[in-house]
């Protein structure tokens with residue numbers, strides 16, 4: 001089976017633009033006939049990261065993706081996106097839609113926190129004049145809320161865990177297992193213990209504060225939060241974006257206009273413009289087909305977003321979440337390492353997003369359990385080089401797996 005799909009959760013208080021961002025991300029990046037319905041559940045859909053496709057590097061004319069798209073040399077690889085219910089302060093105590101929010105959050109691997117960078121919504125989501133509300137405060141408040149929720153979940157698990165730990169041969173395994181419902185893996189747990197300075201302390205002697213410190217570090221490691229500073233088309237956003245970057249660090253803040261990306265993708269879908277998501281411009285296909293209002297809307301996006309900020313930021317946001325925060329790399333499994341095709345002759349049909357450090361044998365397991373079990377060696381299709389099971393895959397590797405007896 002393909003690599004476990006990562007899930008990106010969109011969080012934030014009400015009225016900041018979460019649903020608009022979700023809609024913008026889950027619209028197809030190209031106009032295509034009969035495009036597949038991309039909503040998996042009411043609030044879960046398919047979005048795409050964008051990356052230079054390896055077919056360009058290989059000097060091929062094209063590729064034939066089985067999932068996602070390849071547009072003008074850019075590969076759009078699917079990722080799952082979830083629009084989480086709006087968060088209000090106190091949600092971790094079950095206030096508002098708190099419980100639904102927490103259930104959704106458990107499943108996420110990385111969180112996009114949407115803030116209204118124009119400062120035009122107050123803490124309860126009510127519209128106020130732009131520039132009135134401070135998005136830096138808002139961002140801190142929400143992150144604290146997520147931390148509190150995580151701490152309370154871990155604390156309530158802890159008693160049961162410590163009772164079982166006494167009869168357990170491998171306490172760490174037991175802990176990892178106890179936390180598996182939170183999309184937490186062994187690496188996250190080990191890293192959070194290290195960051196908390198608790199490596200040398202037995203689980204049963206952890207104090208309440210130790211558990212809390214561990215929980216908050218575990219949240220940071222297993223559900224990192226990247227900030228989408230939304231509504232950059234509105235005037236006061238510029239100053240707030242700078243302040244957010246100062247507070248949270250440049251690489252954790254992406255200025256976006258969700259509505260601008262949504263409008264552009266819609267226009268693209270209708271064949272009204274040519275646009276590659278993430279680019280700084282678009283072209284109108286036939287201006288006589290556009291109403292005055294549509295032309296005004298596009299002009300607004302051009303002036304207030306694209307020319308000023310370089311793009312709508314939405315593609316950059318999801319790319320950053322997947323490539324910089326989750327540090328996933330792209331590998332292309334093939335069956336014919338000369339033609340770069342699968343069994344049916346499709347060129348580079350699959351692009352897998354896998355964790356940095358994934359080995360050749362682990363990749364074999366992702367393709368098919370049998371292939372993993374009977375793995376002999378792998379071949380680097382770019383160089384023809386033979387690779388052992390422990391070979392750590394590199395970004396943009398094109399790999400053939402050779403196995404005993406497996407027919408693929």
Ligand SMILES: Nc1nc2c(ncn2[C@@H]2O[C@H](COP(=O)(O)OP(=O)(O)OP(=O)(O)O)[C@@H](O)[C@H]2O)c(=O)[nH]1
Nearest residue numbers: 013014015016017018019020086231257258259260
């Ligand atoms: N100016 C501007 N407005 C935006 C942008 N993105 C979203 N909005 C507006 O912000 C308002 C709220 O958008 P939603 O997407 O419904 O917000 P939400 O966070 O999903 O709200 P809840 O579901 O109620 O929590 C709408 O009026 C949007 O049109 C943007 O980039 N710029």
Ligand SMILES: [Mg+2]
Nearest residue numbers: 018019020083
């Ligand atoms: Mg919404």
